[in-house]
Amino acid sequence: MGDGAYAGLAVWQLGGAKPTPYGGVLASRDMDAPTRPATLGVASAHSLVTPLPLGKARVTLAPGRYRFYLLAGGRAEIRLPLPPGATGRTIAATKTSRQRYSAQHKALGPAVTSAALRAPLTGGAGTKYYAFARVASGLTEDVRVTACLTGRAMPCAKGEYVTETSADGLTYWPQTSGVGVRGALLRRTTRVARAELDTATCAGCRLTLIVLAYDL
Amino acid sequence: MPDSLRRLAAAAVVVLSTLLGTPAAADPAVLAITGSGPSYADVSLSAPLMVA
Numbered sequence: 001m002g003d004g005a006y007a008g009l010a011v012w013q014l015g016g017a018k019p020t021p022y023g024g025v026l027a028s029r030d031m032d033a034p035t036r037p038a039t040l041g042v043a044s045a046h047s048l049v050t051p052l053p054l055g056k057a058r059v060t061l062a063p064g065r066y067r068f069y070l071l072a073g074g075r076a077e078i079r080l081p082l083p084p085g086a087t088g089r090t091i092a093a094t095k096t097s098r099q100r101y102s103a104q105h106k107a108l109g110p111a112v113t114s115a116a117l118r119a120p121l122t123g124g125a126g127t128k129y130y131a132f133a134r135v136a137s138g139l140t141e142d143v144r145v146t147a148c149l150t151g152r153a154m155p156c157a158k159g160e161y162v163t164e165t166s167a168d169g170l171t172y173w174p175q176t177s178g179v180g181v182r183g184a185l186l187r188r189t190t191r192v193a194r195a196e197l198d199t200a201t202c203a204g205c206r207l208t209l210i211v212l213a214y215d216l
Numbered sequence: 217m218p219d220s221l222r223r224l225a226a227a228a229v230v231v232l233s234t235l236l237g238t239p240a241a242a243d244p245a246v247l248a249i250t251g252s253g254p255s256y257a258d259v260s261l262s263a264p265l266m267v268a
Contacts, residue, residue, distance in 0.1 A: 066259050082247055088245055089247050
């Protein structure tokens with residue numbers, strides 16, 4: 001983590017016709033306290049999120065050229081474990097990148113069983129977006145939280161990029177969903193990032209929507 | 217080696233270290249990416265690199 005609101009890493013392989021995403025990780029003070037990393041996935045066109053390996057399991061970067069994006073609101077250091085016996089290395093991210101970060105929260109009353117948050121997306125053809133939905137509560141039951149990138153007034157169920165998690169009544173950890181999308185698709189229509197919560201009971205719940213955008 | 221060549225060699229090492237990353241002294245089993253604010257680094261790998 002660092003001294004900003006968020007810190008993370010996104011890795012892209014260069015050299016091909018298009019940059020190839022290797023996913024990444026992101027931790028945010030708006031999502032968790034204490035913070036814990038969430039895996040960044042990237043959606044392919046017209047398909048659901050395909051989580052990429054970085055942050056999920058060991059992944060081998062083949063020889064080649066890579067761009068390491070430091071996703072950070074302040075000073076940050078991201079540490080990726082290397083295999084035992086490997087030589088540690090430090091990469092300094094010194095080239096400035098354009099990033100936008102926003103967080104919204106909504107506290108739910110005891111009788112509320114569904115809620116949504118939305119954030120309009122603005123960017124260019126090379127802009128990448130990550131949207132996270134998270135619900136935090138001391139007691140939850142039958143909670144489903146969904147994050148999506150969708151049309152202006154469309155629910156997540158009709159969005160092109162949807163991911164969701166479900167929890168049973170025994171789950172006390174906050175649930176999270178994350179989704180990323182290539183910005184070129186935004187040229188077709190206006191889109192929004194959306195977080196949805198459906199629950200039978202969620203005492204003292206707080207729904208959070210986080211959007212992070214950066215230009216590749 | 218003449219001083220000029222020695223200085224040139226030292227400069228080349230600095231450039232290569234900047235491009236490829238410098239050895240992390242504190243933790244030998246970590247790939248650390250550091251910076252201040254939104255930023256990026258381009259890295260060329262000449263051998264496979266396994267990370268978690």
